[in-house]
Amino acid sequence: MKKRFYLDTSIWMDVYEDRKGYNQEPLGDFALQLFSRLFSSKSRIIFSDFLLRELEVNYSLEKIRGMILPFEKLMIKISLSYDQKEEAKIIAKERGVPKGDSIHAILARDNSAVLVSRDKHFQLLKDICEVVKPEDII
Secondary structure, rough: OOEEEEEEEHHHHHHHOOOOOOOOHHHHHHHHHHHHHHOOOOOOEEHHHHHHHHHHOOOHHHHHHHHHHHHHHEEEEEEOHHHHHHHHHHHHHHOOHHHHHHHHHHHHHHHHOEEEOOOOHHHHHHOOOOEEEHHOOO
């Protein structure tokens, strides 16, 4: 198993809200098992200011700290550069995906991390970074 993972915003939301899928798939359970697996294998979790800003749309800073705190020892904070932001704009426009998704893919690539997400847009970005679902790891 690779040692660095970049978790998309939706994965954090799945575990925090214990969300279910359209067909009642236990997305929260899958995400929780993923976190447990990453913790037990001492894998690193990459996170960025950009990811935190996306979480702030739905949660207070206090709740976000609560989400992150149990995994703090595994986490590596990274920053989004101007060049990455510009590359993301181009990719988003060319491929018809949200700019935020292209930012996540570029950050995962540039930090040698596997991107974990359920978002179908990432299937259009698989040449930029490796993309898996939580259940692919657990």
